[in-house]
Amino acid sequence: MANEGLPGGPLPGLTRWQQLRFEEGRLLFENEFALADGLGPAYNAKSCKTCHGGKGTSGGAGFSPLQTIDLVAKRQPKSRFPATQKASDIFSKTEAADLDYFLKSGGPVVLRNSITDDAGLKLPPGCKYESLKAKPSDAEFVSKRYAPQLYGLGFINSISDGALSYWQNRQAQPGGAGGKTAQLKAVSAVLQSTGRFGSKAQEATLIQYIARDLCGQIGITNPLNKGNSASSVIPDCLKNLLPADPNDDGSKLSKINFYLSLLAPPPRAVMSPAARRGEQRFQTIGCASCHMPAMQTPEKVYLINPDCPLSEVLSGTAEDARSSSLADEKPKFVEVKALEDKQMQAYSDLLLHDLGPGLADGYAEGAAGGSQWRSAPLWGLRYRRYYLHDGRAASLSAAIRLHGGQAAASAKAFAALSEVEKRELLAFLESL
Numbered sequence: 503m504a505n506e507g508l509p510g511g512p513l514p515g516l517t518r519w520q521q522l523r524f525e526e527g528r529l530l531f532e533n534e535f536a537l538a539d540g541l542g543p544a545y546n547a548k549s550c551k552t553c554h555g556g557k558g559t560s561g562g563a564g565f566s567p568l569q570t571i572d573l574v575a576k577r578q579p580k581s582r583f584p585a586t587q588k589a590s591d592i593f594s595k596t597e598a599a600d601l602d603y604f605l606k607s608g609g610p611v612v613l614r615n616s617i618t619d620d621a622g623l624k625l626p627p628g629c630k631y632e633s634l635k636a637k638p639s640d641a642e643f644v645s646k647r648y649a650p651q652l653y654g655l656g657f658i659n660s661i662s663d664g665a666l667s668y669w670q671n672r673q674a675q676p677g678g679a680g681g682k683t684a685q686l687k688a689v690s691a692v693l694q695s696t697g698r699f700g701s702k703a704q705e706a707t708l709i710q711y712i713a714r715d716l717c718g719q720i721g722i723t724n725p726l727n728k729g730n731s732a733s734s735v736i737p738d739c740l741k742n743l744l745p746a747d748p749n750d751d752g753s754k755l756s757k758i759n760f761y762l763s764l765l766a767p768p769p770r771a772v773m774s775p776a777a778r779r780g781e782q783r784f785q786t787i788g789c790a791s792c793h794m795p796a797m798q799t800p801e802k803v804y805l806i807n808p809d810c811p812l813s814e815v816l817s818g819t820a821e822d823a824r825s826s827s828l829a830d831e832k833p834k835f836v837e838v839k840a841l842e843d844k845q846m847q848a849y850s851d852l853l854l855h856d857l858g859p860g861l862a863d864g865y866a867e868g869a870a871g872g873s874q875w876r877s878a879p880l881w882g883l884r885y886r887r888y889y890l891h892d893g894r895a896a897s898l899s900a901a902i903r904l905h906g907g908q909a910a911a912s913a914k915a916f917a918a919l920s921e922v923e924k925r926e927l928l929a930f931l932e933s934l
Contacts (some may be wrong), residue, residue, distance in 0.1 A: 509653055509885060510560050511838040513766045520764060520838065523808050527761020530754055531560055533913055535720055537617055540749025542721040543740055544613035544633035546571055550758065553649035553719070560766050564649035570730070571649075571719065572612040574634065574641040575601040589642040593864035594856070594873035601643065607735065608633030611718050618740070629739035645865035645871075647701055648893030649925040653883045654767030655699070657840070657846040658879070660803045661709040663696040669794070669851050672740020673724055679791040680908050681853030681877070681919050684869040690816045691724065692823040697868050703876040704868035709759040709806060711760060716755060722749040724755045725812050752812025760808040764838070767847070768882035771933040780930030783923055786916035792877040792908070793849040803842045804835035849880035849934065861890070873907060883934045898931050899924065901933040 512524045534548040535541045547553055550907060551560050555567060564570070577583060583592045603610035613633045618625060637644060666683050673679045674890040684697030686706050696702030699711035710726055717727035728748050736744070773781070784790055806815050810832040815822075818834050826837045854874045862873035870876075875891060883889075888896060895901035905913040919927065 503678050507532070507647055509562065509766070509768050510611075511766050512764050515649050515840040516838075518762060519837075520840075523757070523760050524764045526562060527759070527764075528806065530758050531761055535722060537620075537623070537743065539743065540722045540745045542615075542617035542918055543631045543744065544608060544616045544635065545721045546613055546615065546719045548720065550715075550720075554652050561652040561762065563651045564888070564893065569649050571648040571894070572637060572647040573603075573610050573612060573647065573867075574612060574637055575865055576638075576640055577642060578602045589864060592872070593643075593862040594859055594871070595676075596643070596864050596872035597864045597870070598866045604634060604638060604641070607638070609638075611639055615720075621715040622742075626739050627736060631737060631740055635817040641661075645863040645867075646892035646894075648888060648891060650878075651768070651885065652762055653765055653882055654846070654848065654879075655708050655711075655765065656763035656803075656805070656841050657767060657799055657844065658698055658848060658852065659763060660799045660841050661698065661797055661846070662705075662800060662851065663694045663740040663795065663822075664883055666696045666698065666852055670853060672773045673791075673851070675841070675851070679788075679851070679855065681792060681851050681855050682869075684854050684873075686877070691817075691820045692815060692818045697854075697870075698876070700868075701872035701875060701878070702867040703852065703854055705871065708763060709755065712759055712762065713755055716750070716758070721756070724750045725752045725816065726755070738891045752815075753808075756806055756808040756810075756812050756815075757817055759806060763805050764840070768885055768934075770847070770881075771884060773931060773933045776926045777933045779931040780923075780926035780928065783919065783927040784930055787919070787927075788912040789897050789916075790911075792853070794851045794853055795847060795849055795875075795881050797848070797852075799841055799844045801843050803838050805838050805841075807836045808834055810834050847881060850877040853877060855909065856907040857909055860904050880931065880934050898928050 532551045554561055578600060614635060616632050618630045622790055658686060670681055670683045673681045684703035686697050688695035695706050697706050699705040705711040705714060713724050713726035716722045723729055725748055726836055731888050804826055814882045815834045822834045826833050827836050854870050854876055856873050858873060859876050864872040866872055887897060889901035902913055902916050
């Protein structure tokens with residue numbers, strides 16, 4: 503199959519049926535949604551590829567430092583932190599219970615576009631809907647998020663909750679990196695509940711991660727995100743034009759999920775002798791404590807069948823998620839051998855770490871506090887132009903220097919390397 507194993511291409515070894523479903527999902531990923539599909543009423547993009555695109559591929563990182571979204575919040579009236587205390591003083595300490603995410607006015611995402619801006623849409627005079635089109639004047643916390651690469655996410659999705667707990671326990675030992683699992687509320691017996699997707703591990707499964715952005719960034723409500731948070735303030739003049747919630751019954755969501763699950767990890771470059779020496783430096787200065795080079799995927803991996811109604815999948819049992827019954831005309835899950843018993847070289851422990859005040863944004867999300875971040879996977883660095891969760895770093899060395907908290911010792915050790923040693927370590931990172 504074209505581009506097999508390459509960025510934007512499928513995993514090697516797919517069956518013919520899996521290849522066809524991969525292409526079907528890719529077309530939906532690249533599709534521009536319209537009002538009839540449920541677009542908006544406010545949105546940041548009309549397609550997934552708008553943000554996760556790139557030259558000649560789908561699923562890549564943003565290609566502009568301006569390609570970010572803004573998440574906003576302010577203190578709840580019942581917050582532990584008094585209004586008189588500066589927000590900058592509590593950045594590292596905030597938790598979800600402390601924050602108001604502007605949900606009643608269309609938050610937590612600033613949405614830059616509105617369907618009412620479309621000149622071709624016939625609307626009554628004065629009919630306008632903007633949601634949070636700009637950062638609220640009383641927002642105390644703004645978290646910019648740069649569009650990440652989406653390659654290899656099926657491997658991350660396959661790692662069990664138990665494996666993440668195991669690595670947390672290992673890191674809790676003396677001298678360990680101190681990573682924490684992001685324990686989230688399970689939404690279905692067939693879905694895992696330990697966060698691993700998103701900058702703050704705010705979603706436990708790939709399909710939830712997709713569902714969140716399909717609704718939050720494009721406006722397409724779905725079985726896992728059934729209603730727009732600002733539905734109460736949508737003007738009556740628009741309501742009759744909007745499709746009923748959920749806009750997608752889960753069929754589009756399931757197909758995009760299957761596509762991204764089968765998107766190949768980014769291939770590594772052939773390492774030079776200098777890069778090999780840099781790999782040793784990466785280990786000795788402690789970077790690999792959090793950016794673990796590899797995890798092993800399970801011996802059996804099952805994905806949600808995109809041909810089975812999602813409502814049936816979500817109402818299933820935990821046993822359904824561990825099997826593929828050929829007796830069913832449309833089994834809830836299908837086995838994907840291309841994901842099984844593979845070494846996932848993502849260079850991440852998928853755990854939360856406190857990275858200190860320099861990277862703290864005060865924005866608590868899921869189980870993560872204001873200064874906690876999931877160890878970002880490093881595979882595909884050679885295809886990136888900007889680094890860190892918000893794309894603020896234009897070089898890898900700048901990104902390393904900004905690490906604090908539990909990563910401060912490694913950042914200090916990097917600064918102490920000779921110029922030759924630094925170049926060798928960076929050569930290794932640029933080979934990933």
